Amino acid sequence: MRQIIIAGNWKMNKGLFETEQFCKELVQFATTHHEERVRMIIAPAFPFLKIASTLLLGQPVGISAQDVSSHEDGAFTGEISASMLSSLEMQFCIIGHSERRQYHQESDTGVRDKQLILREYGIKPILCIGETLAQRDAGETSAVLISQLEGCFKDVPLESGEEVIVAYEPVWAIGTGRTASPAQAQEAHALIRNWFEENYNPEIAAAIHILYGGSVKPDNIVELLSCPDIDGGLIGGAALKLESYVQMVQSATKLIQSR
């Protein structure tokens, strides 16, 4: 059975003090969180990954980077390599976030390369795809998602489906307060899972975690997580405050324990 993953993407928020404060308070909650089927992940900014993983050492909280270079090493000023993340014992890394695609011209081919290099270093990618509002309005959602999947997984081997997490993030719902309805989200998630069934096999499709991202908050998380193909959330704004992050973890816990 798939876990529920509650992943907080902090984006370019929280400095050293706020990171320390959040992690220390999260430790207090994490020591009381005994539901292994609900996985907590936080993604602080690069400079604070080490302090976050030190403070959360031994706790059931995964740490994720927010991006990685597709290059091994060398003259790429400002970039961070997979081997550097691996030296920090990073477990996860977000790739292909729509903000990277929009502001840093990240392409599906680049996301594919990042997926491969992360996996080479034992870091699980959280690979984001999603359509823009114009694409949805033009009825292109399915075609866009399939084309992103084809690009990001071109000749990429999967053995179990556990090698990567996919996040469906409709661009029009990110940071806008506008959430996809559970029916819209479920439809996209079912399409994505079906793509893995057709292009890999039913076991991989059944095992792969597909997260929803786009204005998830304590008020709407339960109805989203109740959809059969939604395995958690990649959450920006509502994951920045410890209280609402914990609330969402608790909701996920209640939900999974009632199944």
Ligand code: PEP
């Ligand atoms: C995100 O950062 O991936 C995201 C979905 O942000 P928000 O929850 O704020 O919409």
